[in-house]
Amino acid sequence: MNEVLCMKNITKRYENGVLANENASFSLCKGEIHAIAGENGAGKSTLMKILFGAEQPTEGVIELSGKQVKITSPKVATRLGIGMVYQHFMLVDELPVYLNVFLGIEKRRGILLDKQAMIRETYELCRKYDMPVDPMAPCGELPVSLRQKVEILKVLARKAEIIILDEPTAVLTPQETEQLFRQLRILRNDGHTIVIITHKLKEMKMLCDRITVMRQGRTVGVVNAADVTEQQLSELMVGNAVLLKVNKSPAHPGKIVAEMQKAVVPGSGRLRLDNVSFSVRAGEILCLAGVEGNGQQQAAECMTGQIAYQGSVKVLGQEVSGRSVRTIRNLGMAHIPEDRMTMGTDQQASLHENLISVDFGSNTRLGFLRNKKLRLRSEQQLMDFGVKGQYHTPIALLSGGNMQKVVVARELSQSPKLIIADQPTRGVDVGAIAFIHEKLVSLRDKGCGIVLVSADMSEVLSLSDRILVFHEGQIVAEITDVGNTSEQQLGRYMLGIDRMEAGS
Amino acid sequence: MLDWVLSESFLMNVIAYAIPIIFAACASLISNKAGISAINIEGAMSVAAVAGALMSHFSGSWIVGLAFAMTAGVLMMMLLALAALWLRADSFLSGIALNTFASGICLLIVKGVLNGRTDSSTAPSVMVPQVRFPLLSDVPVVGKAIFSQNLLFYIMLAVLAFLVVLLNCTKLGVQIKTAGYHPEASESVGVSVKRTRVIALVICGVMAGLGGAYLSMANLGYFSAGMVSGRGFMGIAAEAMGAGAPIKAGLFALLFGAVDYFAVGGQTVLSFPYELLNTLPYLMTLITLIIYATAQKRKKG
Numbered sequence A: 001m002n003e004v005l006c007m008k009n010i011t012k013r014y015e016n017g018v019l020a021n022e023n024a025s026f027s028l029c030k031g032e033i034h035a036i037a038g039e040n041g042a043g044k045s046t047l048m049k050i051l052f053g054a055e056q057p058t059e060g061v062i063e064l065s066g067k068q069v070k071i072t073s074p075k076v077a078t079r080l081g082i083g084m085v086y087q088h089f090m091l092v093d094e095l096p097v098y099l100n101v102f103l104g105i106e107k108r109r110g111i112l113l114d115k116q117a118m119i120r121e122t123y124e125l126c127r128k129y130d131m132p133v134d135p136m137a138p139c140g141e142l143p144v145s146l147r148q149k150v151e152i153l154k155v156l157a158r159k160a161e162i163i164i165l166d167e168p169t170a171v172l173t174p175q176e177t178e179q180l181f182r183q184l185r186i187l188r189n190d191g192h193t194i195v196i197i198t199h200k201l202k203e204m205k206m207l208c209d210r211i212t213v214m215r216q217g218r219t220v221g222v223v224n225a226a227d228v229t230e231q232q233l234s235e236l237m238v239g240n241a242v243l244l245k246v247n248k249s250p251a252h253p254g255k256i257v258a259e260m261q262k263a264v265v266p267g268s269g270r271l272r273l274d275n276v277s278f279s280v281r282a283g284e285i286l287c288l289a290g291v292e293g294n295g296q297q298q299a300a301e302c303m304t305g306q307i308a309y310q311g312s313v314k315v316l317g318q319e320v321s322g323r324s325v326r327t328i329r330n331l332g333m334a335h336i337p338e339d340r341m342t343m344g345t346d347q348q349a350s351l352h353e354n355l356i357s358v359d360f361g362s363n364t365r366l367g368f369l370r371n372k373k374l375r376l377r378s379e380q381q382l383m384d385f386g387v388k389g390q391y392h393t394p395i396a397l398l399s400g401g402n403m404q405k406v407v408v409a410r411e412l413s414q415s416p417k418l419i420i421a422d423q424p425t426r427g428v429d430v431g432a433i434a435f436i437h438e439k440l441v442s443l444r445d446k447g448c449g450i451v452l453v454s455a456d457m458s459e460v461l462s463l464s465d466r467i468l469v470f471h472e473g474q475i476v477a478e479i480t481d482v483g484n485t486s487e488q489q490l491g492r493y494m495l496g497i498d499r500m501e502a503g504s
Numbered sequence B: 001m002l003d004w005v006l007s008e009s010f011l012m013n014v015i016a017y018a019i020p021i022i023f024a025a026c027a028s029l030i031s032n033k034a035g036i037s038a039i040n041i042e043g044a045m046s047v048a049a050v051a052g053a054l055m056s057h058f059s060g061s062w063i064v065g066l067a068f069a070m071t072a073g074v075l076m077m078m079l080l081a082l083a084a085l086w087l088r089a090d091s092f093l094s095g096i097a098l099n100t101f102a103s104g105i106c107l108l109i110v111k112g113v114l115n116g117r118t119d120s121s122t123a124p125s126v127m128v129p130q131v132r133f134p135l136l137s138d139v140p141v142v143g144k145a146i147f148s149q150n151l152l153f154y155i156m157l158a159v160l161a162f163l164v165v166l167l168n169c170t171k172l173g174v175q176i177k178t179a180g181y182h183p184e185a186s187e188s189v190g191v192s193v194k195r196t197r198v199i200a201l202v203i204c205g206v207m208a209g210l211g212g213a214y215l216s217m218a219n220l221g222y223f224s225a226g227m228v229s230g231r232g233f234m235g236i237a238a239e240a241m242g243a244g245a246p247i248k249a250g251l252f253a254l255l256f257g258a259v260d261y262f263a264v265g266g267q268t269v270l271s272f273p274y275e276l277l278n279t280l281p282y283l284m285t286l287i288t289l290i291i292y293a294t295a296q297k298r299k300k301g
């Protein structure tokens, strides 16, 4: 075990006063895969940004191979052989893959770009690390999982020894996660050292050699992955035991709250939604499961009025087509969108402004807002939903989990009759996941119909009362006996290996 | 009327009207690619026109005039850079302010230098020379329009080619596009977005300067207040319709030139109220932008 890198007593206070890291320490051994675990807001990203030179520590030192270094910018980090894949990709959609890979280090012949050399090298990197990416493809046309590969290639093209990945699996399906892990192992065997930030306990156990756990800005422990149980890990992360199982009683479905009949959504090439019919009842959690891009998202978007369709989609008794989102929402629909950064929140606004954005309720007088009353309401919501932040905090400063809680607080406070929850817990920490699940179940018990779109197997299986599996735009299975279904079986449906006969 | 449209002089004139619009479109294209809208191209052209006209007159050299026109264009763009990049003002609003500033400063200069006149016809510019390719220029209909033109026409062709190569085949091109499409990505690989945008604005200023110089040193032999009269804006619109592709933008600009000329030249040939004819370029902008927007929307949806 030879240490290549060591961060000692790192403290980081942001300009706005947030203490993101406090006396945190971290060490890396050559050729290991090292996880950094911790709730959202624990300071994981900050610590890694400091290592990558994107943020400067307020206090503390970094040693590389025993020598103290000052990493003043990402450029310096790159020169020292450190590379990072951010949580939010830094890709230029309009440029082809190879130019993204060589962004900032473009190869030239004379004053012109040496495109051939860059294409060739990208191609070779792809082959070496078993990544199925077309160097010539425009980045914007690639699915998320491949865009992530481009980010990794970018780091590799810079000859990084130490590769940091910030929550790489948050945007991946289970199959894609496995593929990524396979590639990371190839990288490790090739001599690279890998740091991966993740919330998912299973993944850490599956992939990593060691795990550093962070809580409230401090590093609270370093453990060998082989020596701890998932339960012990989650206790370390949140400080007390978290229920990984969702507590819920059997559902009592009532009358139909939303219904889709022979819905068709065209796409380039094949239909995104191919003659899909189903209904959701009050008091049940219906999960639309599937590998990303198989139509489940489109089905949800039809119901929220975001995309056009043929056929019939009725929400709370009204045909969606031709009605505004506002009208549908007024009927009693709430929507937790997949992308909290662009769809779910206004990143320029404060928590309060985000919370009141959909509904002032009766809190207006003569067309003016009654600010005091609204503020009290917002503060109550923030407290009820355990958001770490004050009503005037700009939402952009919150961690992903807290941001999602703001969206959930806003949407669920409307006493909805129907909730469309699109990946409500993607990239959210264990504590917040349990909280969001609990809220959804309690609303279900109050007679709310819930449509859940999710690619996370354990969420699908633990939260749903009924599952519809989508594959290539069609429903290939309806699972009513969720309790007795295994991840393997669900996976086979999702991948289109198995298919339930209609009517069975 | 058909005779008129098919005549040799029609194409000649269309191109003459289109040249400044194409320069403006090129200027707009490069700044937009870098992620900063430069609507003060209109004003920059005007200042360049003054600078070119007066400096060529007083130095007796069109080369000096051209150099000053380009410098004036660049200076105007640097004012935009100062406002939008350093002082972080809104680039659109700064652009509007700079256009107003430009029309003021142009008048001030002409009046100051030429004792209160609003044009420089008493101090004629030294014109940028015509170029004539023997033989080729004798080809019927297109020969004269393409092979017997002002030098600035060929410079314009070179500028278009330069843009295509710059954007697609050079490191600076990649940096400019990155600064426009995803500035954070640029910073994340250690390339300063500000630096890239300043460079793009310098190029933008040079092109706007050439457009202005064409007006006062090739099209007309002197500067007159208001002579740009919307050609900068038409270039910006043409660029928007070309959706960032240099050649497409150039072709749309040519179309604008045609309509612009139609509005002026048609007045003598057609029995049509000239007030209505004069609205043509603007009507055209409106209609094409609507078509363009619907096409974009359909592509997305």
Ligand SMILES: Nc1ncnc2c1ncn2[C@@H]1O[C@H](COP(=O)(O)OP(=O)(O)O)[C@@H](O)[C@H]1O
Pocket: A014, A015, A016, A018, A019, A020, A038, A039, A040, A041, A042, A043, A044, A045, A046, A047, A397, A398, A399, A400
């Ligand atoms: N640029 C920033 N300015 C101010 N505060 C920040 C900034 N980035 C993160 N924070 C705050 O620092 C804390 C730690 O954030 P982060 O490192 O992103 O946590 P994690 O990655 O573990 O979720 C959070 O409370 C977050 O709100």
Ligand SMILES: [Mg+2]
Pocket: A044, A045, A046, A087, A166
């Ligand atoms: Mg983070």
